[in-house]
Amino acid sequence: MLEYKVASVDSVIIYFANFISKENVKLVQQNYISLKKLNNKGLIDITPSYTSILIHYDLQYFSYKKIIEFLDENIALKTDVTQEEGRLVEVPIYYDEEVGFDLQRISQLAKLSIKDIIELHSSTKYSVYTIGFLPGFAYLGEVDEKIATPRLESPRSKIPKGSLGIADNQSAIYPVESPGGWNIIGRTYLDMFDKNIEGFSYLSVGDIVKFKPITRDEYIKNGGVI
Amino acid sequence: MIAGGLLSIVEDFGRFGLNDKGITNSGVMDEYAYIILNKLLRNPPNTNCIEITLGGLKLEVDDTCAIAVSGADANFSINSKKGDIWKTHNLKKGDLLEFGFAKKGARIYLGVKGGFDIKQELGSNSVTIKENIGTNLKSGDKLKFLDNSFDGYNICLKKEFIPSYEDNLTLRVILGYQENYFDEEQIESFFNQAYKISSQNNRMGYRLESKPIKCKIDGIISEGISFGAIQIPKDGQPIILLKDRQTIGGYPKIGSVLPIDCFKLSQLKAGNFINFKPISLEDAQAKMLKFKQLIP
DSSP, X not given: OOEEEEXXXXXXXXEOOSSOOHHHXXXXXXXXXXXXXXXXXXXXXXXXXXXXXXXXXXXXXXXHHHHHHHHHHHOOSSOOXXXXXXXXXXXXXXXXXXXXXXXXXXXHHHTOOHHHHHHHHHHSEEEEEEEXXXXXXXXXXXXXXXXXXXXXXXXXXXEOTTEEEEEXXXXXXXXXXXXXXXXEEXXXXXXXXXXXXXXXXXXOTTOEEEEEEOOHHHXXXXXXXX | OOBOOSEEEEEOSOOOSOGGGTOOOOOOSOHHHHHHHHHHTTOOTTOOEEEEESXXXXXXXXXXXXXXXXXXXXXXXXXXEEOOSSEEEEEOTTOEEEOOBOSEEEEEXXXXXXXXXXXXXTTBOOOBGGGTBXXXXXXXXXXXXXXXXOOOOXXXXXXXXXXXXXXXXXXXXXXXXXXXXXXXXXXXXXXXXXXXXXXXXXXXXXXXXXXXXXXXXSOOOOXXXXXXXXXXXXXXXXXXXXXXXXXXXXXXXXXXXXXXXXXXXXXXXXXXXXXXXXXXXXXXHHHXXXXXXXXX
């Protein structure tokens, strides 16, 4: 499916599908990356999500008719299998109850040991589905269904910067301290959002993410805070 | 700064091209008042200024400069004497600027010739408090400006271009988006009832209150959100999303407000009333293009 809808006076949303799947997310990502690469001055913001891309366009460059023509020319409806997978990014994580406040809760719900949870979580390769909620907050999928855990009923008022969480079958790192309801399983010392790094966000839509368990010592030595 | 007031922040048109990293556009809430401010000062269009919400800012000038004030009328005074707004003023060292509480309108813009000397963050001077980009001005803060030429010119805006900031407003809405998620009678009542602006109104969005609008679905797959989008959350009370809105979200939307009308909405306060009327996309685009002609 491909559907264009008027989202506002100067934005159009492209729907690629009406349900979330790996294939659909890939289709969105490939089109997002190719639209972004065009570097077209008339495209102000390109915001990809699970099944859609929102385009904020400049009315001085495009009318609605023109933008639809332009998108029709530039959107691909088949995922390009020859296109390489996204950039592989490794993120070091100190998985421990000391910083992973909900490891025990997941262990009880999933009837698995904490060691098994860490093993399952860190052996999966994740794809960055979309970025939002907070600057640099990357939604990663998909978490192994054995450890997929619903959000906390009542969100915590403070989750420390760098915390790694699980919500259903998604995972994410809090780039800054924030309130939140995800199940926290570990922490990274990396800055997920930094105004001084290229692109500002450590992760971009389409990246492939792999978590690497590290010890408490390694975490502290690299600037990690307990 | 002697007093910062409720919320006084440096803004410009905002930052663009970063919604895909989760960074909002930010920028001045009322672009009309901002564009006029820089025109009065003969500044380039994107020159930064201070956006004062409701008033309360008090500051002392420590060098000669030319300033202008636009937006809401908040008993602006220079050295305790009433100062005109929508007008430039030439100031000297020691002059005291003071804003009371906005009687009509909600946002005041204070600009200086040449702008304030502040390093851009992510391509803009716009403060976004929720993203830890910049902070609210407070007592003791200093803002440097570059241009201390005292050129003596005095410009004021023609009366016919000064907005009156009424307490009631009709907002024009572009449909064509997700209105299929709403029954016809729900859309009808959306357009026929008056909405009160709730106390939950800020730079992210304005929450409204009236008879709830029912949506056929609970939520949608999270997607990008446009400026002016009208979200209908589960409680049926619309939220109009503005400059500091979240970049993605999962509530259904009944339409989106014409940006020109969002600027006017930004001058309303809790307790004011609005209604909605539809506008065609062609008409809306023509009105926006005409508005953009204001920018030199």
